[in-house]
Amino acid sequence: MRQNKKQMPKQYETMFILTPVLSDEQTKEAVNSYKKLLKELNVKIVHEESWGLKKLAYSIKNKNTGYYHLFQIEAPGESIAQVEIAYKRDERVLRYLTIHLDKYALAYAERRKAKLSNKKIERKEEVTA
Numbered sequence: 001m002r003q004n005k006k007q008m009p010k011q012y013e014t015m016f017i018l019t020p021v022l023s024d025e026q027t028k029e030a031v032n033s034y035k036k037l038l039k040e041l042n043v044k045i046v047h048e049e050s051w052g053l054k055k056l057a058y059s060i061k062n063k064n065t066g067y068y069h070l071f072q073i074e075a076p077g078e079s080i081a082q083v084e085i086a087y088k089r090d091e092r093v094l095r096y097l098t099i100h101l102d103k104y105a106l107a108y109a110e111r112r113k114a115k116l117s118n119k120k121i122e123r124k125e126e127v128t129a
Contacts, residue, residue, distance in 0.1 A: 009074045011046070011106055016087055016096040017066035020053060027067050030092050037086055038071065041079040047072040047113055060094045072101075072109055 018030055031050070038045060051068035060066070080098055087096040101109060 009076050011074055011101040012080060012098055013070060013072050013101060014098040015070045017068055017094045018092050019094055020063055020065045022092060031069050041082055043073050043075040043079050045071055046074055063094060066094050
């Protein structure tokens with residue numbers, strides 16, 4: 001007989017690009033609304049990065065720039081579908097991408113987080129000096 005195993009949450013990265021016509025306040029509100037949605041879906045946010053306003057490789061909806069935001073999350077697969085539906089319905093989102101992280105991607109994500117935390121420590125030391 002097969003036992004019913006509780007589905008283990010998997011690691012994902014989800015990135016979305018917001019339209020550049022939003023003010024800083026509106027951008028923060030959009031990001032916070034997605035944080036709230038993730039918490040409602042019992043998704044654990046492992047890491048978060050705001051990349052800010054970046055130039056797009058090609059024009060999307062006549063926009064050449066967009067606000068990039070990345071969440072590294074731990075979630076069951078069902079909740080990912082709900083988050084992507086929210087992205088599709090939100091007119092502020094130009095593009096989004098969610099990927100499952102395998103062991104190599106997790107290792108890379110850990111190195112990237114360590115590199116970012118080292119930069120933050122160096123900046124704090126420069127400011128206090």
